[in-house]
Amino acid sequence: MMSLPENRKGFTLIELLVVIAIIAILAAILFPVFAQARKKARQATCTSNLKQIITAWLMYAQDYDEMVMPAYDYSGAIPGYEWIGWWGGYDGARIVPNTSYLYPYTRHEGIKACPSWENPPNSWWGVTGYGYNWFYFPGNDGSGLQAVSLAAVRTPAETVAFCDAARIMYYNPADPTFLEGSAYIQPPSFDYPSFHARHNGTGLVAWADGHVKVEKPKIMRSVYLWGSTSVDIVTGHHLGDIDRDGDPNTDELFDLQ
Template sequence: MKRPKPAFTLIELLVVIAIIAILAAILFPVFAQAREKARAISCVSNMKQLGTALLMYQQDYDDSFCPPLAWMPPSGNFDTVNSPQTWDRLIYPYTKNMQIISCPSDIYSPTVQTTYGQVKRSYTMPGTFGWCWFCGNGGIENNYACANNGKFGCEFNVPVAAAGFPAITVMLYERDNCNWPNGWWNWCSVGDGTNELALRHNGTSNLLYADGHVHNVRGFPNNNSGWPNKGQYPVLPGYRCWYHDNPHQASRWSGNWHDILPYHDGIDVTCGGNQGTMP
């Protein structure tokens, strides 16, 4: 009689499959985090290059910050996609590369067809650097010769010297933009505060500061935000909190009538700080 060939039993096969499934469940999240870490590093590289270009712009324009938007009135043959001179286009002579304005982890911002080709913008500039939503509110915009001229919003020039603490002055931040293909490219080139941060990198986001360095910040659970669908805001040194000094709110850098550039109160934070009267 022939002896039966050795083989796996059904139970042994199921045990092996179960072990593989357990290992996959353990390792796949680790692989995903490692992949996201690599993308975050690529994002940091993009922001560093953008920071260098922004600093070069300052040197060529009388030590003034690059504005978020050099507005053009919507009249005549105004092209809503290609005409607005946003910060990324203003520094293009120094970068010669529009691909670095895209974060590899940005899956929400739309790609727009422009004269520069297919472009996706993943970063936004705070309004503190030269554009606010409204004029005539007594803020810094009036100190720097704000001119409305019948246009929506207010453009103003901000000298580099106005940033007393460049190491804590946010110059670019990650955002899920709203530059829809049939929209205006200037929309979302300028923003308000950390409630807009895109926490793309395992719950963290990269920030470019006025001195050229890039720093990664982590959001924290916020159960008292008062904002729908917004739950994680980092508290940033030097910035007033949204809803006026509540440390559980987002930090604000809009350049409106509230905060302008970071204010140093001795403990390096105005969100819940002890500075008393705001500047």
């Protein structure tokens, strides 16, 4: 009968432990890489969503004599609640996405959701991701939302149309720092930072010329929301403004100039 040579004893406990340790070290190195890759994939989906939205927005303007898409003002629906939206009409109970201005061009409700939005969204009213530059685009002369011509936008490549957006429900007595999605983005002068940097500290912006780009949120005030919310709460939620000149009183990337 053949017997195994003396030097073939199988693994010793030490060898086994070393192998396990190496596997653990490799896993520790690779798992963050996988997580990073997942984040990047989500950002790519988000970029694609915004690209479809801004393309549909430009197509809408082409079909309506160069007048840009208006916004819906549902503020009367809940007394005291400021509520502007763009992805559907309100039927008295909820937002109906397939009635939105852009739906004939997108034919897909899913593009309104950012895959990196992890908070439970108030999706029944459709606030799951992207805010519209509602103040300058539909235009507001104090008497309500007004139509604006695409030709009135002097620098489309430097004018925000849509972006990752969320907002602090500062007047929610149960939790004054509760974050919810926002279907509108406020310009810096509103003192209501709602640009949401949910992709590794950056957020995505769709500009009026049709391109989509990452931006870093700007913090330009010492307190926010009319002096009642600390910078820590704002930055803790990854919120900020989109701005170029560092002056919170000018809306150079939002106004039509």
